[in-house]
Amino acid sequence: MAIQEVLRLYPPAAFVSREALQENTQIGNINVPKGVCIWTLIPTLHRDADIWGSDVNEFKPERFANGVANACKIPQLYIPFGLGPRLCLGRHFAMVQLKVVLSLIISNFSFSLSPKYRHCPTYKMIVEPGQDVQILIKRLNCCNL
Numbered sequence: 001m002a003i004q005e006v007l008r009l010y011p012p013a014a015f016v017s018r019e020a021l022q023e024n025t026q027i028g029n030i031n032v033p034k035g036v037c038i039w040t041l042i043p044t045l046h047r048d049a050d051i052w053g054s055d056v057n058e059f060k061p062e063r064f065a066n067g068v069a070n071a072c073k074i075p076q077l078y079i080p081f082g083l084g085p086r087l088c089l090g091r092h093f094a095m096v097q098l099k100v101v102l103s104l105i106i107s108n109f110s111f112s113l114s115p116k117y118r119h120c121p122t123y124k125m126i127v128e129p130g131q132d133v134q135i136l137i138k139r140l141n142c143c144n145l
């Protein structure tokens with residue numbers, strides 16, 4: 001749930017793009033000429049209050065307690081790994097990796113953000129911290145490493 005919520009608020013891939021391959025592609029009332037590239041901005045979908053509710057900008061992992069289908073009004077708009085036939089090939093691998101790494105970190109260390117941390121997510125090919133992430137880390141006594 002925590003990973004899902006992080007991927008909602010800060011999807012590393014900021015957009016998915018598709019090229020209109022046919023003449024007169026119609027999306028709603030918009031006519032898209034052949035050859036035009038359509039960018040769908042993932043953070044915009046993930047932060048739409050009409051879909052997620054008024055707490056859309058809050059970090060609330062529990063919104064995923066009953067799955068994506070119950071976390072928002074239109075689950076198809078939760079797309080951290082894209083959608084359709086070009087959906088991310090590494091999505092399951094990425095989720096397993098994230099769970100393993102996070103479990104190892106939180107079972108061996110306590111950590112908190114340094115007062116020096118400045119929150120400024122930045123887009124540079126992917127969405128990433130704009131001024132690094134300074135963290136205060138303390139090894140737990142029961143450290144397994």
Ligand code: HEM
Nearest residue numbers: 012013016017080081082083086087088089090091093094
């Ligand atoms: C949190 C980690 C990751 C995120 C958020 C992510 C996100 C994405 C997104 C949004 C796309 C575009 C999908 C679309 O156009 O509909 C994509 C494509 C792709 N991703 Fe990932 N990805 C992640 C990790 C990985 C990893 C670990 C691998 C490989 C081990 C991987 C391999 C690929 C490949 C090969 C494609 C292209 C698929 C295609 O065009 O058919 N990704 N990813």
